[in-house]
Amino acid sequence: MGELKRLLRYLGPYRNDLLIGALLVVVETCFELVIPVLMADLIDVGVANQDIHYVLYKGAQMGICALCALVTGLLYARFAARASYGWGAQVRRAQFAQVQRYSFANLDHFDAASLVTRMTTDVTVLQNAINGGFRPLVRSPIMLVMGVGLSFWMNPRLAVIFIVCAPVLGAILFCIVRKVAPMYGKLQKAVDRLNNVVQENLTAIRAVKAFVRGEAEEERFQVVNSRLADTSKATFRWAVLNLPSLQLIMYTAIVLIMWFGGNMILDGKLLVGELTGFLSYVFQVMNSMMMLSNVFLLLTRSLASVHRITQVLEEQPQITSSQNAVTQVADGSVDFEGVSFKYHADAQEYALSQVDLHIKAGQTVGILGGTGSAKSTLVQLIPRLYDATEGTVKVGGRDVREYDIHVLRDAVGIVLQKNVLFSGTVEENLRWGDAQAGEEQLWAACRAACADEFLAEMPGGLEADLGQGGVNVSGGQKQRLCIARTLLKHPKVLIFDDSTSAVDTATEGKIRRELAKLDGVTKIVIAQRITSVMNTDQIIILDDGKVHAVGTHQQLLECDPIYQEIYASQMKGGELHG
Structure with a gap:
């Protein structure tokens, strides 16, 4: 319930709407409770005495009460x-804003599909709880207390039946809620798994079709879909028992009241109108208990969603700006001093171990290494996408943890290994680098990245639509647009994480020549092709998360066996193998 109270803080300006709604429910309930009393008088006085005027008078009062109840x-x-x-909108906004503050380490704690479910399905559950549950939550206790009170006022002897039936119904409903409560959490996790399969399939639909894996994916979907269906059946098999339980108790109570009430009428101890009014209260009280049980079921499911949403909101960003953070990066120098890193605190091995590197401002540095040698991990520590587990990473002579996080990332431009473009036009994507850039600046960045070559042929040029995720451009074109977008930031450190792998060697050569013209910018290039780094100021060889060697192309070619092997396989393959 503490988690629910926290989420209720997001009501904000809508708190008054909820309070007014509660007041209207109280008024509506009072009008409805008056009607049985009026009906009893109508029968016992008006009908019994054949007083048409009295019948019409009481009928008009009942009509006014019903109309007022309808309006409220x-x-x-x-x-x-x-x-x-x-x-719901406020909670979704809070979740989305919190996710934007996450570091990569935080994001590793959640599946993307799970985050989507928490911002959509789980929030919808909360909205349905308000729409479908708030009215009975306010109405039922009032109806229950006043209904029982008025029934005792009308006939205490018949009201004793409530004392017997109500606890029995309450006990049954309690058992149902207790059984169903843990099932709702499992139900939402089943929705997560289903969304994950759907998301993966739609994202990789081209690979699915290329490998003719449609039937296999259908079977995979059928497995999670069946699990969701089975979990739903198991959950609602118990949840629906509240209705027959209510009907059993309610009709038992009615039979008992009719039996004892009928005998009392025959003995002259009860009037027909009083019994009719009393039965109205029976229905109202039992229906209020039924609605209350539905509220408990809604609340039980809501609490499962509340817990999942709160997990997102309470996840503390592992990377934040320090107090009195530095707001200016002096230059593009980069230093690694005794840096070790592992992705999880309980991991047995480090992804990076005891890395010592010193890159001067304005230098161009290449990084080579085999798959899994932690090349991407190394450069992701520079803009604090992750924090070093041990040691210090410095930019501009200062520990990166001393900087304001936004200032640091503005000074470090990184083209990630996975190129991402967003739905919209080319211009809208480029302006991620500089929202205020003019058209000439946009084209200048495109020329530097050799993106102008294909943009000139695309209908609309900068206004060309890229489609969802940039599906309207090839892999190489996507890489060049991502490079142009990063150049528009005018960073002091420019990192290319294997970001020219999809372009031809001639285009890559043009991009390298354009980048060489950038004065005072430190350029760090991760590459698989030795031609991409052989002309850099120094080359860093990584092997199994450790710095194996550092030197120029000539120095490494003379003395480093790993570099010699890479060079031989890429540059002399034809000579060595005939």
Whole structure:
């Protein structure tokens, strides 16, 4: 419940709507509770005495009460809808903002599909709880207390039946809620798994078709879909028992009341109108208990969603700006001093071990190494996408943890290994680098990245639509647009994480020549091709997370066996193997 209280803080301006809605429910309930009393008088006085005027008078009062109850009910629906959907929007906004503050380490704690479910399905569960549960949550206790009270006022002897039936129904409903409560958490996890399979399939649909894996993916989907269906059946098999339980107790109570009430009428101890009014209260009280049980089921499911949402909101970003953070990066020098790193605190081995490197401002550095040698991990420590587990990473002569995180990342431009473009035009994507850039600046960055070559042929040029995730351009074109976008930041450190792997060697040569013209910018190039780094100021060879060697192309070619092997396989393959 503490987690629910925290989420209720996001009601904000909609809190008043919820309070007004609660007040309207109280008023509506009072009007409905008056009607059985009026009905009893109508029968016992008006009908018994054949007083048409009295019947019409009481009938008009009942009509006015019913109309007032209808109006207040409609007004409640309006305020409740505003509160629920406004609250849902606030919670989603808070979750999305929190995810934006996450570091890569935080994101490793959640599946992407799970985050999507928490921002959509789980929030919808909360909204439905307000729409479908808030009214009975307010109404039922009032109806229950006042209904029992008025029934005792009308006939204490018959009201004793409530004392017997109500606890029995309450015990049954308690057992049902207790059984169903843990099942809702499993249900939401099953939704996570289903969304994960759907997301992966849609993201990799081209690979699925290329490898003719459609049937296999259908079987994979069928497995998670069946699990969700089975979990739903198991959950709601118990949840639906509240209705037959209510009907069993309610009709038992009615039979007993009719039996004892009928005998009391025959003995002259009870009037027909009183019995009719009393039965109305029976229905109201039992229905209030039924609604209350539904509220408990809604609340039980909501608490499972509340817990999942709170996990997102309470996840503390592992990388934040320090107090009195430095707001200016002096230059593009980069230093690694005794740096070790592992992705999880309980991991047995380090991804990087005792790395010592010193890169001067304005230098161009190449990084080579086999797959899994932690090349990408190394450069991701520079803009604090991860924090070093041990040691210090410095940029501009200062520990990266001393900088304001936004200032540091503005000074470090990185083209990640996985190139990402967003739905929209070329211009909208480029402006991620500089929102204020003019058209000439955009084209200058495109020329430096050799993206102008294909943009000139695309209809619309900078206004060309890229489609979702940049599906309208090839892999090489996507890489060049990502390079142009990063150049627009005018960073002091420029990192290319194998970001020219999909372009031809001639285009890569043009890009390298354009980058060489950038004065005062430190350039770090991760590459698989030795031609991409052989003309750099120094080359770093990584092997199994450790710095194996550092030197120029000539120095490494003379004395380093790993570099010699790479050179021989790429540059002299034809000579060595005939």
